Amino acid sequence: MEKPFPKGGRRPKPAAPRSDAQGVRGKYVPITDVEVEPSGYDIRVQAQLEAAVPATTTRDCASAGKCWSCGDFGNIRECTTGMTGCLGDPDDPAVAPTEFVCPPCLKKEGRPVQYEVQGYGGCAPVHGNRLPQLFYLCLRLGLEDTDWAGEVVHQFLQAAYRSSYSECMRIDMIMSKGRMRTRQIAQKMRPVTNWISEHPTPDIDFFALVDSHTDGDTGYIAYSHDAHEVFECVPIDELLAAYTSDLCRQLLSGLNGLRGMALLTCGETWTNEGHYSRIWRGQLDFVVGFTGKTVLSHIVVPSLMDFVSSAYLKIGRPRLLAAFFDAFANKPDPLSYTPAILVRREPGGVVATEVRHSQVAQRVWGIRPPTCPVLPCMGHNTELSPRMSKHDRRHERCYYVCQVCHGRSDYIRLPSRLRRVPGYDFSFHHTFGLHDSIRAEIQYRVGATWQYGRKEEAEVGQAQVCPSKKRRTEGPNGEAHGGPR
Incomplete structure (x- = not known):
């Protein structure tokens, strides 16, 4: 029996289903066809630009033998890692060392950095072997169990790109705060469109992280819920189209960098054939996700970050499958709870690979x-x-x-x-x-x-009745009935 509510109190709002459940109760509601009241629109978009050096066409500078900073000296040397740097005036031995060691190598060896990364004269601006710029888009439902993964991945990417003297743009959207229209999304996406337009090089990578629930019947991804706690869901292609502007999609289609996405959703996103076909027809280079009924972020995100690190920071597009195996097969924790799947675009077509972990006592x-x-x-x-x-x-x-x-x-x-x-x-x-x-x-x-x-075989499944024991009794003269004493 429920406890009576206090006088004048309100009925508590039921808790939303957690992401480790087997799907949720949802319904299909198109995002762009929903009219939004002026006071009901509330979306938080956080755009951050982390830059360690100004954007330059480094390849052209290095090939021409000129420094983008000083321009006149042209004393460009190469480190053993392939990174190049300007050593200043070659005629002045005080500011022109004979050997160039890049800052990452100096830090790895424990040696002090003898010059700053930016500057003129004797300083050495880094030219080559930088990472391409990254556009990181995080779409999350906004519940308590969908806040941690996006922030952890952002901190990891932020530290990695800062150490590589490259730039990273982050857009963080909480989808559950309101239902968006195309004009409002375009206004929120304006910082990233301006950022992509200002960069002359097309080598910009794109990575999207979707952290939400999944409709158990259709496999659609939830972006909001109504007053009755029923989630409003759409397919993945409509979700990405609604939360990115037309100009942003046009700019991304013209980029040559690696484009990928990770889905932190329940397994129905993949096991539903109708929704899986929409993922298959996507234009991304890869999509990584999990097909199990239980997906726990704190278990799968560490392996996911290992895969993202290998894909974007090390090997790139040619060896995505090897990076996928190394990230998820080297430790049993993620695959013991849920299999992982990688959909990648190969020269012969789209290929989907699922990896599993063998467990002796279970599977x-x-x-x-x-x-x-x-x-x-x-x-x-x-x-x-x-x-x-x-x-x-x-x-x-x-x-x-x-x-x-x-x-x-x-x-x-x-x-x-x-x-x-x-x-x-x-x-x-x-x-x-x-x-x-x-x-x-x-x-x-x-x-x-x-x-x-x-x-x-004929006796299998039948209840086996054990014979009852005879009760021992004694007669009036002490004789035993029911067996010997």
Whole structure:
């Protein structure tokens, strides 16, 4: 029985579902078709520009042999890392050292920096090997459980780009504060459009992080909720189109940098075929997400940052799959809770790869265990328990045991459509969408090699009644009834 509310009090607002739930109750409401009252529009957009050096066409300066700062000396030397710098007047030995060591190398070796990064004369402005500028867009629902991931990723990118003497523009939008129209979004996106227009180089990277809930039926992503706590959801392509202006999308389409997105949503975003096709038809270079029913930000975000670091700061577009494997397969925490998926654009088309972690006591090879093939068994609708040989150290094969009828299968080898991640013995990958067919193959093998336990098949599932013990009584003369004393 509910406690009565205090006199004059209000009924407390029900708590919104958390992101580790299996989808939420939502409905499709287009963003651009909603009329917004003047007092109801409330969106916080935070744009930050972190710049360590002015924007310059460094490649042209280095190729011409002139410094963008001093311009007249042209004493440009190259570090062992490939970074170039101007060493000042070559005729003045006091300000022109013979060897150039870039600031990152000096800090790594523990040596003091002998010059400033910016300046004239004897100072050495850094020319080459800088990271391209980055446009970071964070779209979050605005609930308590969607605040942490975007801020952590921003702090990581901010520190990385500052140390590389490059620029990073951040736009942070809380979607749950209001439903936007195209004109209002264009006004909020004006700082980033001006920033992209001012840079003459097209080498600008783009990364978007979407942290929200997912409709359990359609897979659409929530951007707000109504008075009845029903989430209002749209597909991912409509969400990005509504929260970026037309000019911004035109500028981004003309860039040559790496364009990617991460989805911190429930697995229905991917498992729903209608919504997954919208992700497939996107124009981004990659989309990374998680297909499990439970997605916990504090578990998956550290591996996500490792992947973003490799993709944007180190290897770039050519080796996205290798960076994906190294980020998620090197530690078991993220994949033990949810499989990860990477959709990337290859020369031959779009490819989707899902990676899983093998768990001995729960899911060998990361595949959901089959059920008991014996129909009369009471455990027919429950998952079998996987077992492995103590000598199998790479999870090459396993067998399954029923805890009810005590039957078991023969040893089943690793399915051919499951491939081991190179360098990681307990992580496996396959083309996205093959999980159910791989599980059906294992189910067929279990049924074909099933060995019954101590009970016969006809007796499996029947309740076994234990014989009752006879009660010991004594007659009037002390004789025993019901058996000997």
